[in-house]
Amino acid sequence: MKPVTSRILTGDSRKLLPSIPSESIQCCVTSPPYWGLRDYDHPAQIGAEPSPDQYVQNLVEVFREVRRVLRKDGTLWLNVGDGYARNGGTGNCGPNAIVGNTKRLIQKRNCKVPDCWGLKDRDLIGLPWRVAFALQTDGWILRSKITWLKKTAMPESVKNRPTSATEDIFLFSKSPTYYYDPNAVREETGANLRNCWILGPDANGNGHPATFPRELARRCILLGSRANDTVLDPFGGSGTTGIVAKQFDRKSILIELNSDYSKMCKKRMSNAVQKTLGF
Numbered sequence: 001m002k003p004v005t006s007r008i009l010t011g012d013s014r015k016l017l018p019s020i021p022s023e024s025i026q027c028c029v030t031s032p033p034y035w036g037l038r039d040y041d042h043p044a045q046i047g048a049e050p051s052p053d054q055y056v057q058n059l060v061e062v063f064r065e066v067r068r069v070l071r072k073d074g075t076l077w078l079n080v081g082d083g084y085a086r087n088g089g090t091g092n093c094g095p096n097a098i099v100g101n102t103k104r105l106i107q108k109r110n111c112k113v114p115d116c117w118g119l120k121d122r123d124l125i126g127l128p129w130r131v132a133f134a135l136q137t138d139g140w141i142l143r144s145k146i147t148w149l150k151k152t153a154m155p156e157s158v159k160n161r162p163t164s165a166t167e168d169i170f171l172f173s174k175s176p177t178y179y180y181d182p183n184a185v186r187e188e189t190g191a192n193l194r195n196c197w198i199l200g201p202d203a204n205g206n207g208h209p210a211t212f213p214r215e216l217a218r219r220c221i222l223l224g225s226r227a228n229d230t231v232l233d234p235f236g237g238s239g240t241t242g243i244v245a246k247q248f249d250r251k252s253i254l255i256e257l258n259s260d261y262s263k264m265c266k267k268r269m270s271n272a273v274q275k276t277l278g279f
């Protein structure tokens with residue numbers, strides 16, 4: 001079996017994406033940092049913008065370059081999370097925040113309701129759809145919204161609303177017709193795959209605070225690419241997209257800003273074995 005090539009670039013996606021040739025990538029599977037949530041310890045990190053409208057603009061910039069590097073029949077699979085507008089206080093927001101052992105940006109921001117979109121204290125921001133509409137306006141074709149229903153939802157100490165147990169995955173295309181293999185992943189009954197995916201977290205955390213499950217990456221990669229195609233993740237994290245790409249015989253390019261995480265990507269990807277079916 002011919003080994004597939006995997007590249008891991010360390011740095012800011014906005015600076016490194018321009019080095020990738022146009023129309024060389026079949027599919028992009030990615031999850032950017034969520035706005036105002038975690039601190040990835042780098043001045044160029046996305047997610048630390050003072051307000052969410054600047055975050056949306058930064059993502060539009062990144063994904064404009066992604067659109068350039070995608071083949072004409074390529075797709076983007078984008079997992080992005082929501083957040084609440086909050087004003088000071090304690091709890092999981094403000095200077096006295098109880099944040100467990102995860103470094104959180106909301107502490108640093110000192111939680112002021114951002115001055116945009118008419119947001120008020122405790123408003124759910126609706127960020128996934130705001131990002132989706134901005135990408136649509138920038139030229140992407142929005143083809144599907146998949147609900148990821150989490151088997152194990154993160155506990156929340158809330159008593160005035162239901163605990164959040166879902167996230168969104170958007171499927172975008174560059175052109176009206178695009179590569180999508182409906183037979184690569186099907187429902188257990190054999191029916192066409194539905195747009196609600198019930199997925200649990202991977203066993204054994206790897207030290208990165210915000211990974212998506214390998215099964216999520218597996219579905220996107222198999223639906224959106226063929227063997228030997230190249231898959232891109234401009235927010236590589238712990239390397240989940242690259243690992244699954246390698247397991248299923250796809251080439252990959254990952255970009256990760258934080259050098260500790262890019263080292264983690266390299267290590268985990270060199271341990272991954274090609275053509276492991278199922279998890």
Ligand SMILES: C[S@@+](CC[C@H](N)C(=O)[O-])C[C@H]1O[C@@H](n2cnc3c(N)ncnc32)[C@H](O)[C@@H]1O
Nearest residue numbers: 012013040045046211212235237238239240257
């Ligand atoms: C949500 S995590 C991705 C996790 C990944 N899907 C996984 O399963 O491991 C987002 C990653 O984006 C990285 N990041 C933040 N800003 C970036 C930028 N400007 N360019 C490249 N990577 C960035 C962070 O360091 C973080 O590791």
